[in-house]
Amino acid sequence: MRKPNLTRVLPQYGGLEPYLTSLVSPAIALSFESESIEQLDSNIAYLSLHSFTLGSTPPLFKGLRVTNQTATTADIHLDVDFTSKTFSLILALKLSSLSHVMLPTTLLEVTDVSLPLPLVMSYETGLHYPFLKSGNISVEYNVVDELTFKVRPVDESSGMRGIDLGNIPGVTSFIKENVRAVVEDMVVSPNYLHVSGRRAILPRCCDVRL
Amino acid sequence: MLDGSVMMYGVSQSSYYNATGSIGDHRYAYRQRPPKHRLTHPRRVRKGLKQLSRAGRSAAKDGGNETDTIVKKDPSSLAPASKFLTVLSVPTATAVVIPQFSFRTFLASTLNYIVLVPLKVLLSFLKLLAALLTSPPSLSLGTHLVVFLYLTHLISQRATAIKRASQLTGFKEAISSITNKNAVESLVWVNGVVEKAWRVDGKGDGDDRVKFDVDEFTMRAMKQETKVKYPNATGLVGVSSGGGSVCTTTWRARVQRYPLANRFLSAFFIHTVCVALVLELLFAKRSARSIRFQNTAPFTRSFVRACVNLT
Numbered sequence: 311m312r313k314p315n316l317t318r319v320l321p322q323y324g325g326l327e328p329y330l331t332s333l334v335s336p337a338i339a340l341s342f343e344s345e346s347i348e349q350l351d352s353n354i355a356y357l358s359l360h361s362f363t364l365g366s367t368p369p370l371f372k373g374l375r376v377t378n379q380t381a382t383t384a385d386i387h388l389d390v391d392f393t394s395k396t397f398s399l400i401l402a403l404k405l406s407s408l409s410h411v412m413l414p415t416t417l418l419e420v421t422d423v424s425l426p427l428p429l430v431m432s433y434e435t436g437l438h439y440p441f442l443k444s445g446n447i448s449v450e451y452n453v454v455d456e457l458t459f460k461v462r463p464v465d466e467s468s469g470m471r472g473i474d475l476g477n478i479p480g481v482t483s484f485i486k487e488n489v490r491a492v493v494e495d496m497v498v499s500p501n502y503l504h505v506s507g508r509r510a511i512l513p514r515c516c517d518v519r520l
Numbered sequence: 521m522l523d524g525s526v527m528m529y530g531v532s533q534s535s536y537y538n539a540t541g542s543i544g545d546h547r548y549a550y551r552q553r554p555p556k557h558r559l560t561h562p563r564r565v566r567k568g569l570k571q572l573s574r575a576g577r578s579a580a581k582d583g584g585n586e587t588d589t590i591v592k593k594d595p596s597s598l599a600p601a602s603k604f605l606t607v608l609s610v611p612t613a614t615a616v617v618i619p620q621f622s623f624r625t626f627l628a629s630t631l632n633y634i635v636l637v638p639l640k641v642l643l644s645f646l647k648l649l650a651a652l653l654t655s656p657p658s659l660s661l662g663t664h665l666v667v668f669l670y671l672t673h674l675i676s677q678r679a680t681a682i683k684r685a686s687q688l689t690g691f692k693e694a695i696s697s698i699t700n701k702n703a704v705e706s707l708v709w710v711n712g713v714v715e716k717a718w719r720v721d722g723k724g725d726g727d728d729r730v731k732f733d734v735d736e737f738t739m740r741a742m743k744q745e746t747k748v749k750y751p752n753a754t755g756l757v758g759v760s761s762g763g764g765s766v767c768t769t770t771w772r773a774r775v776q777r778y779p780l781a782n783r784f785l786s787a788f789f790i791h792t793v794c795v796a797l798v799l800e801l802l803f804a805k806r807s808a809r810s811i812r813f814q815n816t817a818p819f820t821r822s823f824v825r826a827c828v829n830l831t
Contacts, residue, residue: 327718368718371707 327364335362338399358402360417365396369427383434390427397423400464417464418475420485424458454489461485 339359373389399420433445461475461482652658 326714366719368711368714371711371714374707 326368327366331362331364334364335359338362356402356404360400360402362399363397365394365398365423367394367396378432383432386431386433388427388429388431390429391425392427393424395422397421397459419462419464420459421462422458422460425453426456427453454486457486457489459485 369390369392371388372391373387375387376384377387378385397420401418401420403416403418427449430448431445432448459482463475653662
């Protein structure tokens, strides 16, 4: 498998979206380097990440509920709905069979993503910087099943431009399995994946001594 | 023969006159004269035409002397008949008829082409249209089209009604929940903050830069809480992203209009401030004038102090 063709173009804007994109992109690129991708289909020579962005539409916080509240700890349940038509995950696909040897590399775009994210944020606060003894963000692992998206070819000259390739049997399940493979490392229990909020907010907070 | 040389009111009258046999006996002819409408009977017309042509052929054989003969024999025999007959011409079999220009004919033909022909075309078109509209396939197609248009209109109206009803329901639920729960109010605020902070243009400099405005209500509460200096006022904030760029900066109490030029720094700032203020608002009791922070959130109280007073 070739190395992922991850083109890094620094955007001319700042904010949460480029920050989160820069956090997620290495994990996605790393997932395409795994050997399991080659075993999914023998006709695929390589499949790499071309570009990735979360899009210009922010997630919508629809609900909030607090449980297990004490003086320093609480569990916050957030219903987040991430529905974005500008989400873009562009993959470079090359087929390996002899019948497809003359075909150029095809760019496929995963877009029109809709994903409900029932987040559970649990934290414990402290009196000193960075004021966060522990902070964990959990999300149901099975939420991947509710993920919907469309797959379209990017090439302008392609005759299949505008057609949702996700309707082809096997394509959607293939991508969902890949997403599962990405988040598999973060799963701490059979049904939940876990992210350290303390490290997400302050990646080097533990190295700083005041 | 007289039949070939005399033309009367019409061919049919001449043929009748020949059929009676005696030309000179005008009384007999006058008595046997049929009603006028019978003279134009087609059968009589055809018969008269045949006799005329026969008379013409015989006249051609005689060389046209018959006229003189008749006049010499009994010139007065035609006098009574001329009372009701009009002699228009005396043609011979060899005569050539040259068409002459007639203003009436010209006017009639012009009127025909200007008025009658378009009327005939229009009438034909109307007949064709009527035939198309009254044919069973056309009626079936029209019925289907009308039903299709009606159903489309009905569906669009129904979709609009459902959309309006859902919008109204959502708006009512949002209003009712906002008045009851502070958490939902915080969600509204967080959604607004995240929408502003999701993508921020970092091209501009100075006053052109996009400012992140904390509303005055929250800002007043934050200032009220930070009157007492935080012990660890000097801070070093590090954030790394991608290749590990570390931003070290000092912040003054300029939260209200903080310039969002540095994308990493702004992302970190907004991210942490959002979390802090959401937590704070969860435990804050809101009065008419200000937000009063509670002792149940030491983390956020300390964090707000640090953000505002970092020097």
